[in-house]
Amino acid sequence: MVASLELALERYPRVSLTRLPTPLQSLPILSKHLNLQVWMKRDDLTDLTLGGDxxxxxxxxxxxxxxxxxxxxxxxxxxxxxxxxxxxxxxxxxxxxxxxxxxxxxxxxxxxxxxxxxxxxxxxxxxxxxxxxxxxxxxxxxxxxxxxxxxxxxxxxxxxTTPHSCLGYIRCGLEIGQQLAEQRVQPDAIYAPFGTGGIFTALLLSLRAQGISCPLIGISVNQRREHCYKAVEQWWSELSRLLDCDSTLPRGQYEIYDEFIGREYGDPTEASLDAIMLMAQTEGILLDPVYSGKMMAGFLAHHTSGRWSAGQKILLLHSGGIPAIFAYHQELKDHLSRRGAIPDSLS
The missing domain is CATH 3.40.50.1100 (Rossmann fold)
Known part of the structure; x- marks a missing residue:
């Protein structure tokens, strides 16, 4: 199935815009903090003008x-x-x-x-x-x-997001599969932000075609759950057509959660700001309040609820978006002050 997917991709022209593959990294400090084994796919490290997906x-x-x-x-x-x-x-x-x-x-x-x-x-x-x-x-x-x-x-x-642009994350899914095999990692779950649903669905199709069957968990940043599931249906159908895949290919377990959006798209929720702080203070990796911070907030909420047991393996997709933190400087400043992370003279 992987070979046929790669051959199907070759039919579509592509211009090179960034350096690939991006790293798939172990996060040892965060892993110790959470008593899990956590990895991150670093699509924030694409090298076109400050990176991202x-x-x-x-x-x-x-x-x-x-x-x-x-x-x-x-x-x-x-x-x-x-x-x-x-x-x-x-x-x-x-x-x-x-x-x-x-x-x-x-x-x-x-x-x-x-x-x-x-x-x-x-x-x-x-x-x-x-x-x-x-x-x-x-x-x-x-x-x-x-x-x-x-x-x-x-x-x-x-x-x-178009059917053709989603092919980029079919390629990314193949990249992730190869990196997981090279590092001998079998994740118990993979988390990704969910916006329009194109990236999520392309990853789902690509991972399942490789026999990677763990749950793919989407954390919505803007749409309610029922709309997200409709989007998956749309993009799955379009991608299956482009790649000559059987649209009845088993999708396995995938989940979408909409309770981390906040008041609206781009709302810097308390949970997302805490998630940004935790990642920065454990691994020195910056997240954004719109996409990766919401995804991390969802993962941390699931961990706190007891969903993940000690030692389980979790892969997080970092979709980029770091420049946005500077536009959110007041919200971040206020949050750091509430958490006692900056001196009173700066608050």
Missing amino acids: KPRKLEYELAKALASEADTLVTCGSAQSNHARLTTAAARKLGLHCEVILSSDQYQKLQGNLLTVYLMGAQVHFVQTSDHWDLEQHVQQVCAKLRAQGRKPYYIPVSG
Whole structure:
């Protein structure tokens, strides 16, 4: 099954945007603290402009953009969108222009991801919307204006999730399988953030095709559970079609939890801020409040509830997003003060 998956991937063009594979590392200090064996897949260490999961997805999507002779990438997201940062970076790497449509929100300060987008020269359009996941109307207006100017825009949806872009995480799943075999690790569970569901579903398919049967656990960062399960159905069907896989391939145990979102997408919950502190103070690894911090909060809650026994093996996917912590500096400062981690003179 692995060989057929690799052959199927070869049918689709891909542009190289980042250094791969990323490390799969043991976390010995955190493991001792939790009395578990914890590993982390470090997709925060992709080397395109401060890293993260998006380059894997963009490698396939931008191959389509180049084939269409596009001269401008157009995408959308929140004010502190990791996807906007990395799409802009990819555009620059390939000699393309970039326009990004961003939702106005409380994190619209010129720092973090937004600062990098301006530094790289993207044309930024801010719009008022109650939901940054629903910006397509504004994107299409920008694309229409570009076409009227004689430009050739290529639209990449929010978070960069398309059937083709998900192929990047089929490749990542194969990479994880090889690294687990080399390190002789058989995880009892794998945790990943769950946004649009494309990465989660691609990993699920790729892992099951390799016979890796442990639970894959998604921690939702924005959608309620029922919508997440619908998204898995959608992406599973699309990926099975692209890869000529049997869509009835057993999916094994997978779980999605939505109780760690907080008030809304991007809400820096107390649990996520505690998770960020714990990872920083045990392993010196930074998480973000939007994706990896929420995933870590979910894992820690399950551990506290007694789900995982001493010595069990857990793999965490770090999806990146670190620049966002600078836009959340006030929330992080207040949290550090509440936890007595900074002197009174700084609080």
